Amino acid sequence: MSYPDDTESLETGLPKWHREKLAPSLKRGLRSGEFATRTSRIPIGHLYTPQDLGAAAYHETIGFPGQYPYLRGVYPTMYRGSPWTIRQVTGYGDPEETNRLHRSLLEWGQRGFFLVCDLSTQMGYDPDHSMVEAEVGRVGVPIATLADMEACYRDIPIDRVTTAFAIGAVAPVMAAMYIAMADGRGLPRDRLGGTIQNDVLMEHSCRNIWTLPPGPQLKLCLDLAEFCVRRVPRFHPMSICQGQYQEAGLSTVTSSAFMLANTLEYLRGLGERGVGVDEIAPRLAFFTYTHVDLFEEVAKYRALRRLWAHLAREKLGAKDPDSWAMRMGAATGGSVLTRQQPELNMVRSTIGTLASALGGVQSLQAATVDEAYGIPTAQSIKLSMRTQQVVAEESGVADVVDPLAGSYYVEWLTSETQRRIEERLAEVERMGGALKAIQTGFYQRTTVEESRQLQGRLESGELPVVGVNRYVEAGSHDIEPFEYNPAYRDRAIQRLRQVREARDQRRVEEALDLLRAGSQRGENLMPAIIEAVRAYTSVGEIYGALRDEYGEYRGLTVW
Amino acid sequence: MNMGNTGASQSGRGMARHAPTSRRGRVVLAKPGLDGHDRGVRLVAQALRDAGFEVIYMGLFQTPEAIAEAALQEDADIVGLSVLSGTHLFYSQRLMSLLEQRGLRDRVKVVVGGMVAQKDIPRLRELGVAAVFPAGVMVRDVVQGIEAQMGAPAP
Numbered sequence: 001m002s003y004p005d006d007t008e009s010l011e012t013g014l015p016k017w018h019r020e021k022l023a024p025s026l027k028r029g030l031r032s033g034e035f036a037t038r039t040s041r042i043p044i045g046h047l048y049t050p051q052d053l054g055a056a057a058y059h060e061t062i063g064f065p066g067q068y069p070y071l072r073g074v075y076p077t078m079y080r081g082s083p084w085t086i087r088q089v090t091g092y093g094d095p096e097e098t099n100r101l102h103r104s105l106l107e108w109g110q111r112g113f114f115l116v117c118d119l120s121t122q123m124g125y126d127p128d129h130s131m132v133e134a135e136v137g138r139v140g141v142p143i144a145t146l147a148d149m150e151a152c153y154r155d156i157p158i159d160r161v162t163t164a165f166a167i168g169a170v171a172p173v174m175a176a177m178y179i180a181m182a183d184g185r186g187l188p189r190d191r192l193g194g195t196i197q198n199d200v201l202m203e204h205s206c207r208n209i210w211t212l213p214p215g216p217q218l219k220l221c222l223d224l225a226e227f228c229v230r231r232v233p234r235f236h237p238m239s240i241c242q243g244q245y246q247e248a249g250l251s252t253v254t255s256s257a258f259m260l261a262n263t264l265e266y267l268r269g270l271g272e273r274g275v276g277v278d279e280i281a282p283r284l285a286f287f288t289y290t291h292v293d294l295f296e297e298v299a300k301y302r303a304l305r306r307l308w309a310h311l312a313r314e315k316l317g318a319k320d321p322d323s324w325a326m327r328m329g330a331a332t333g334g335s336v337l338t339r340q341q342p343e344l345n346m347v348r349s350t351i352g353t354l355a356s357a358l359g360g361v362q363s364l365q366a367a368t369v370d371e372a373y374g375i376p377t378a379q380s381i382k383l384s385m386r387t388q389q390v391v392a393e394e395s396g397v398a399d400v401v402d403p404l405a406g407s408y409y410v411e412w413l414t415s416e417t418q419r420r421i422e423e424r425l426a427e428v429e430r431m432g433g434a435l436k437a438i439q440t441g442f443y444q445r446t447t448v449e450e451s452r453q454l455q456g457r458l459e460s461g462e463l464p465v466v467g468v469n470r471y472v473e474a475g476s477h478d479i480e481p482f483e484y485n486p487a488y489r490d491r492a493i494q495r496l497r498q499v500r501e502a503r504d505q506r507r508v509e510e511a512l513d514l515l516r517a518g519s520q521r522g523e524n525l526m527p528a529i530i531e532a533v534r535a536y537t538s539v540g541e542i543y544g545a546l547r548d549e550y551g552e553y554r555g556l557t558v559w
Numbered sequence: 560m561n562m563g564n565t566g567a568s569q570s571g572r573g574m575a576r577h578a579p580t581s582r583r584g585r586v587v588l589a590k591p592g593l594d595g596h597d598r599g600v601r602l603v604a605q606a607l608r609d610a611g612f613e614v615i616y617m618g619l620f621q622t623p624e625a626i627a628e629a630a631l632q633e634d635a636d637i638v639g640l641s642v643l644s645g646t647h648l649f650y651s652q653r654l655m656s657l658l659e660q661r662g663l664r665d666r667v668k669v670v671v672g673g674m675v676a677q678k679d680i681p682r683l684r685e686l687g688v689a690a691v692f693p694a695g696v697m698v699r700d701v702v703q704g705i706e707a708q709m710g711a712p713a714p
Contacts, residue, residue, distance in 0.1 A: 119593035119644060131622070134649035135593050208595025208619055248598050335598075339695035372694060373676055374645055448601055455602050459697050468695065481676055484645055557618035559601040 010050060022046070033462065038293035039454070040251040042416055048408035054415060061306075062411070065401045067321065068313065071306040071414070072402040073360040074325040079398035084356070085363035086388045087164060087329065088381045091116035091140035093488040095151035095495075098141045101378060102156050110385060113163040114331075114365050115152070116140035122168030124211040124547075126540030127492035137488025139375055140166075144496045144538045149177040150184075159187050164195040164239065164287075164329055164363070168209035169217060171198035172224045173539050176529040179232060183534075195236040195285045195329065198224055201262040201434050202241045205443040206248050208555065211543050214439060216550035220525060222269045227526035229279050236285040238266060239329065242304075243289030247335045249451025252291075252300040253417060257424030258434070258443060259286065260304075260311065265434040267316060277316045281323030288361070289333045290352040295413055297352070298404055301328065301359025303418035330356045331365040337372045341467035342479055345369045346387065353388055357397045358404055364388060374481030444558035496538060503536040511535045512545045519549040583610065584636040584709050589617040589626045591640055591650040599672060599694070600641035606698045607705065623650055627657035630667050637705055642673040643694065648682060655687050668708050672701060 035044040045052075054061065063069055066076030075081060088105065090113050092098045102113060118140040120132035126144050127136040136142050143149050158181070167174040175196050182192045200221040203209045210217060221238070228237035240263050245255035263284070270280050286304070290297045308326040312318040332352025337345040349366045356364050366384040368376035376384075392398050404410045431437045438444075457463035464470050511532035518528045532542055588604050590597060597619060604616040615633050617626065630638045638658075640650055651671055658664050664687070671683055672692035680691045689708050692701045 123593055125593075131620075132593065134646040135644070138646060139644050208597060339693060372674075374674060447598075448605075451598050452602060452605060455698055459699055555619055557616065559597075559604050559616055 014049060014051065037252070037296040037299075037413070038463070039246065039291060040253040040296060040417065040420065042253075042296075042413065042420070044413075048412050050408060052408050052412040061415070062405060066325075068324055069306045069309040070325050071302050071309075072405055074305070074327055074362070076401075078360060078401040079357070079392070080401065083392040083398045084361055085112040085162070085329075086110050086385055086392075087112040087114045087363045087365050088385050089114045089116055089166075089365055089376065090381075091118075091166075092482075093137035093141065093485055094491055095141055095143070095148045098152045099154050099156070101381075102152065104378065105381075105385075106156070106161070108382060108385060109389070111161055112363055113161060114166065115163050116166045117168070117170075117174070118142045119168075119209075121174075121539055122170060122209050124170050124173075124539055124543030126538050127489055127496055129540060133489070136492050138484055142488070142492045143174065143177065144492060144540065145499045145536045146177050146180055146533050147499050147536060148492075148495065149174075149181055153181060158182060158185070159191055159193075162193045162195070164197070164285075166197050168197075168207070169200065169203055169211040170539055170543065171196050171200075172220050172526060172529055173533060173542055175224055175228070175235075175237065176526065176533045180530055180534045189232045190234060192232055193234045195239045196224070197239045197241065197287065198237060199239060199241045199262065199287075201265060201438060202244055202259075204555075205258075205438040206241075206244045206447065210553050210555065212546060212550045213553040214435065216546070217553075218269065218435065220546075222266065222273065223524045223526050225266065225270060225280060225283075226273055226275050226524055229275055229283055233283075236283055238280075238283075239285040239287045240266070241287045243287055243331060243333070245447070246289050246291065247333055248447050249335075249454045250447055251450060252296055253420040254424055254446060254450060256300060256304055256417075256421045257428065259288075260308070260421070260425050261428040261434040261437065264311075264316075264429070268433070277312070277318045278320040278323050281312055281316070281318050282320060282325075284327075286326055286328045288328050288330045290330050290356045290359070290361075291333045291336050292348050292351050292355075294351055294355045294358070295410060296417075297355035298359045298410060299413040299417045301356070301361065302402075302410075302414045303421060304328070305360070306414070307418050307421060328359075328361045329363040330359075330361040332356065332367045334367045334371045336465075337367060338465060338467050339372045341473060342369055342372060344467055345372065346383065349384060350387055350391065353391045354395070354397060357391060360402060370479050370481050373479060377480075377482050441556055441558050444556060448559055499536050499538070507535040508532070508537045508541070511537055512541065515542065515545050516549055519546065583612045583706070585613045585615070585633060586637045586639060586705065587615045587617065587626070587629050587633055587635040588639045588641065589621040589629070590619045591621050591623060591626060591642065591654075592644060592646050593620060594642060594644035594646070595619055596643040596673075597641070599643070600639075602698050603639065603641070603672065603701050606702050610702050610706070612705070623653035623657055626654055627661055627663070630658060630663055631661050635667050637668050637670060637708060639670045639672065639705070642671065642675075645674060647671050647673060647675050648679060648686075651683055651686050651688050668711075670705060670708065672696075 065073035090101050120135045121143050125132045198221050200217040204214050225237040228235045242255045242259035245258050305326045309324040312324045332349045346369045353366050366388050368380035368384045370380045428437045461469040515528040518525050604614050608614045668689040670690045671688050675693045690704045
């Protein structure tokens, strides 16, 4: 795939340039340190030329956007049709406050929400549980019953905005509430859009959010996916995550491989239920984080799309082109932000935004300036959103499809990244797949190892971070983070109490019996869960019943 | 390095614990509550172990009661809490009073690491927390800070 006319001049010209120009310059030396990508340590050469593009034909390796191999993007028009969806995080102390933020975001021009629940909700506890005394409304909104969900979305047109839910282990219950809310508003289920994270393998091996042992948790996750494929066809019932692994200190390569290995595991499980790859794959969403090495990140996105297209078509036998297209929602990384000189975090977020756009993602949350201190304030969310609007509308990045294609370096790095991801993926598959690799602690040990290396490079100064190991300034640079209000918990308990008083308790008991019976029979539990949430059964009551059936899980501590 | 804990003889420490690996002290590390961010605490656990401390990392989802109990059972010199969900004041206060109830307040030093806002550092110190390591500090500085605590008087 070189430029035919240039082949000869390149073959003679490059060695000549090396000899006559480069060698004398090299005698004066280069800057110290190694040249390699930031997280994956892929050695970077001095200069890339058409010789680095490989021998394969253009249409096979690069091709066109909106068709196999999707390297250049999942849609033919990409951001010329419409820019990526700006999806800043929401989910505050209580449903009313969350609702206010939702309305502000709509007013500011945002059309996608990214709803984060508090940890008690994410782990299936009610706000009055003894374990969650300090947690209610702390890092997101508590949603104990359908009433809380309805309050978050009061006067929000859910047929015109989409929400991505970061809701940990309770995806089936949150999806059930969202569906029940739509039913209640008379919105047909086939018009309900949105994305639910529902990535239990990641939760178990990385983010450490779980309610049940991995096996039953996986069953529930697949119940939701199967149900949505058949009944809520516009909904993305799984958003499979690369980003959390990268945030935990894994390289772009390893984190991408784990995401793909998890995906293959889910598809195997669904296949056993008779859900064909062409039924589920077009509904899959992928969730990624973008850090600050612009080219490493762009290469990651492009490599992932091409690799997934290949896997879906060749390994999984998918026939529908929609199955081959990897749609990605992204966030710029919080783990690369610093407490020191926090205003620089906006620069890091801007680079991440640019890299995500150059990588061709479908939606983006840009990290906020205050994220190294706590959860973001409404003002810092607005700043991140405006930053994205500047990149989308002023920088020109959204005016052409896949602008970096054909860059010798970017194409070479894309191929090299892909090759390394494939190797890592094969390693997991040889172990028997993702579930086995997680149950035996392989993911966890790899995370320990890679994050330790990363920290070592940070502390030695080999990995430059301005304000931390370079250009350090004395003094504190504190900023005012979001202030937690202890009344959130009281109000959450109060709301739950009111719901419990008002609801038909017999209907709740019947719904929970149905749920227990269904789990004993090994049925798909989504219809029972929807019935339970419609009866205003709480998250804690539903997971209480499931924990009785399936047992609790204490996790695997690897360090 | 000072052994720190002067109560070694009455605390029932076996001789085995005075083997070279434990000479610098015993540290119990835990993540209280539901916060699952454990990248930092695992790095600190490794680094303390490499520095010669005996480290007991209890893992995730610990209650203050279980942590206080572990401090007693493990005859800890230092208890380290790792909190990135903003609940550090709540759990530190709870732990300090449980240590007090067990008569460990003067024997065990509590350190806290994680997403701690600057204005919370004096509040933690008032509760009796010996040292605070906000997110962004280097792991080697955490190790040095804990080494310094081994020789310092109770706060």
